[in-house]
Amino acid sequence: MSDFEKxxxxxxxxxxxxxxxxxxKEKKEEKKAQExxxxxxxxxxxxxxxxxxxxxxxxxxxxxxxxxxxxQYRNSVIGIFWTILNPLLxxxxxxxxxxxxxxxxxxxxxxGNTYTLYLLCGxxxxxxxxxxxxxxxxxxxxxxxxxxxxxxSYNVFPLAxxxxxxxxxxxxxxxxxGVMLVVWIQGNAVFSWNILxxxxxxxxxxxxxxxxxxxxxxxxxxxxxxxxxxxxxxxLWMYLTPIFYSVTMFEGKQGFLNKFMYIVVKCNPMTHFVxxxxxxxxxxxxxxxxxxxxxxxxxxxxxxxxxAATLPGFGTVAMLYSIGIxxxxxxxxxxxxxxxKFIYNI
Amino acid sequence: xxxxxxxHVMKNSENVIEVENVxxxxxxxxxxxxxxxxxxVRLIKGKLxxxxxxxxxxxxxxxxxxxxxxxxxxxxxxxxxLLKIISDILQPTEGSVRTHGVIAPLLNLGAGFDYEAxxxxxxxxxxxxxxxxxxxxxxxxxxxxxxxxxxxYMNVPLKNYSSGMVARLGFAIAIDVEPQILLVDxxxxxxxxxFRRKCAAKIDELRKKGVSFVIVSHNMxxxxxxxxxxxxxxxxxxxxxxxxxxxxxQYEAYCASIVDKDKNG
Numbered sequence: 001m002s003d004f005e006k007x008x009x010x011x012x013x014x015x016x017x018x019x020x021x022x023x024x025k026e027k028k029e030e031k032k033a034q035e036x037x038x039x040x041x042x043x044x045x046x047x048x049x050x051x052x053x054x055x056x057x058x059x060x061x062x063x064x065x066x067x068x069x070x071x072q073y074r075n076s077v078i079g080i081f082w083t084i085l086n087p088l089l090x091x092x093x094x095x096x097x098x099x100x101x102x103x104x105x106x107x108x109x110x111x112g113n114t115y116t117l118y119l120l121c122g123x124x125x126x127x128x129x130x131x132x133x134x135x136x137x138x139x140x141x142x143x144x145x146x147x148x149x150x151x152x153s154y155n156v157f158p159l160a161x162x163x164x165x166x167x168x169x170x171x172x173x174x175x176x177x178g179v180m181l182v183v184w185i186q187g188n189a190v191f192s193w194n195i196l197x198x199x200x201x202x203x204x205x206x207x208x209x210x211x212x213x214x215x216x217x218x219x220x221x222x223x224x225x226x227x228x229x230x231x232x233x234x235x236l237w238m239y240l241t242p243i244f245y246s247v248t249m250f251e252g253k254q255g256f257l258n259k260f261m262y263i264v265v266k267c268n269p270m271t272h273f274v275x276x277x278x279x280x281x282x283x284x285x286x287x288x289x290x291x292x293x294x295x296x297x298x299x300x301x302x303x304x305x306x307x308a309a310t311l312p313g314f315g316t317v318a319m320l321y322s323i324g325i326x327x328x329x330x331x332x333x334x335x336x337x338x339x340x341k342f343i344y345n346i
Numbered sequence: 347x348x349x350x351x352x353x354h355v356m357k358n359s360e361n362v363i364e365v366e367n368v369x370x371x372x373x374x375x376x377x378x379x380x381x382x383x384x385x386x387v388r389l390i391k392g393k394l395x396x397x398x399x400x401x402x403x404x405x406x407x408x409x410x411x412x413x414x415x416x417x418x419x420x421x422x423x424x425x426x427x428l429l430k431i432i433s434d435i436l437q438p439t440e441g442s443v444r445t446h447g448v449i450a451p452l453l454n455l456g457a458g459f460d461y462e463a464x465x466x467x468x469x470x471x472x473x474x475x476x477x478x479x480x481x482x483x484x485x486x487x488x489x490x491x492x493x494x495x496x497x498x499y500m501n502v503p504l505k506n507y508s509s510g511m512v513a514r515l516g517f518a519i520a521i522d523v524e525p526q527i528l529l530v531d532x533x534x535x536x537x538x539x540x541f542r543r544k545c546a547a548k549i550d551e552l553r554k555k556g557v558s559f560v561i562v563s564h565n566m567x568x569x570x571x572x573x574x575x576x577x578x579x580x581x582x583x584x585x586x587x588x589x590x591x592x593x594x595x596q597y598e599a600y601c602a603s604i605v606d607k608d609k610n611g
Contacts (some may be wrong), residue, residue, distance in 0.1 A: 013534075028418065033599050052477075055479065056474070059474040059479065059480060060471070060474040060475055062474070063467075063471040063473075063474045064471065066467070066470075067460060067467045067470075067471055069505070070463070070467065071462045071463050071467075072459070074503070090544050137544045145459070146458035146475065147435075147456045147460055148430070148435065148451045148453065149435070150451065150458060150475050150476070151433055151434045151435055151449075151451070152475055158448050223381055223385065224383045225381045225383070226379050327557070340437070341435060342437065344372070344373060
């Protein structure tokens with residue numbers, strides 16, 4: 001800071017000296033140049049300040065994520081393995097309920113054989129969104145101790161919660177790979193490099209959750225009811241996401257309810273995230289494998305198999321990214337507009 | 347355009363804090379509407395207008411480098427709010443605050459701790475919030491542990507600490523920032539006698555380095571010892587501002603008169 005002030009004074013002095021022998025026009029130009037220099041210096045300083053803030057916030061978020069992952073399972077016997085075991089147990093429950101009690105709607109016979117994977121993929125993607133937003137919701141209020149005693153950015157808390165949900169998601173992915181191995185041994189799944197495509201939309205999913213977290217955590221500082229409301233809403237949202245059923249269930253069926261459900265489920269952003277994830281992780285390669293078998297035995301692959309074996313294209317990825325970016329933008333706007341009032345309400 | 351971050355252009359270059367005509371409004375606590383039902387009920391009744399309460403009225407003071415100022419006054423007078431405004435946690439409704447240099451707010455030790463996390467995790471988190479880089483943190487971690495004398499407890503969750511241990515850890519972290527301005531809110535009496543002496547020594551050391559203090563305390567001896575100036579706030583107004591001994595004397599006289607009034611009915 002002091003260096004800058006000194007520099008400013010030095011340049012001022014120089015112009016004063018020079019101005020004695022200058023015409024008015026030159027003076028004007030000199031003044032303009034001076035202003036330009038100053039604004040450039042100012043910009044540099046501003047940039048430096050922003051960079052410092054960014055590094056600081058990065059460190060805070062990192063420590064928050066480390067802490068939350070460590071604390072989460074501190075007093076449990078198997079610790080971090082719960083993050084792997086949790087989605088597995090959930091999958092088991094759903095498998096027991098939905099594979100026998102209700103039967104399934106939609107899908108091919110390959111989907112029938114890989115139903116465990118179908119459930120698990122849907123479950124961990126939706127679970128990531130649920131964990132991120134549900135934890136971020138009260139994060140500003142829970143951290144009032146920090147916020148009212150220190151000068152810091154508010155958005156580090158929703159951000160840290162979203163990121164730690166991503167870390168949990170990574171552990172859940174290990175569970176998914178384990179189940180996939182079992183299904184592969186049964187001969188129903190195929191490992192392929194397509195699985196890496198899942199990484200492509202992770203940033204979009206992150207942005208979607210982050211935007212949602214920003215809105216929810218901001219609203220929660222004003223209305224504590226949001227938590228109860230959102231809890232119910234999450235349950236509804238889960239049923240409107242094709243986790244244990246397929247969207248094709250509603251396709252081609254008559255009746256207002258079917259059509260209505262079809263539209264609602266199709267408009268649900270999570271449907272597209274879940275479907276994309278499923279397709280790249282196992283569904284496309286499993287169907288491609290099935291087609292190969294059918295063709296090898298001299299049969300003709302049914303069209304729904306060919307459709308299922310087609311990898312999601314650029315359009316899908318672009319759509320998912322726009323969902324994520326729109327969500328973050330809305331979140332940022334809501335957060336920016338309300339953040340001045342947070343401190344009085346938390 | 348890029349001046350928003352500049353709070354540092356001082357009127358007088360010797361000053362580290364310039365508080366100018368600061369006023370602060372709060373909404374009354376009992377009027378706080380934090381659930382939807384209440385919100386709509388009030389909206390329908392048309393009673394959503396907010397009751398403002400002035401917490402601070404037209405406060406001004408300045409502080410030179412190396413000087414210290416004591417804030418005195420009864421509970422609820424607005425002293426802690428003023429500290430929060432200086433440290434930029436709250437924005438004043440009117441007036442402006444300019445500061446120069448790194449500010450370390452020591453407000454309510456341990457308020458920002460996560461009691462489920464261990465001492466070590468809390469040191470790292472608090473360090474990050476105070477703006478240390480990772481390398482600085484690793485270097486300072488040892489210092490903090492040594493100063494707080496909690497070597498054996500750093501991996502224990504904070505919920506198992508005694509309140510004195512928490513305060514010691516909080517003080518050790520906050521004092522380690524190497525600030526130019528230290529804002530202290532009634533925390534100079536933490537820990538046992540031994541630790542208190544250590545704190546006093548550390549504060550002396552910082553004073554010799556030229557750190558400026560803003561101290562909130564009800565202990566007049568402490569204020570007289572540490573500060574050159576004092577600001578007396580009562581019912582959100584400034585009652586006195588000037589040389590520390592004068593103001594403390596006035597304040598003590600005022601307190602005595604209130605006690606007399608109570609005695610006489």
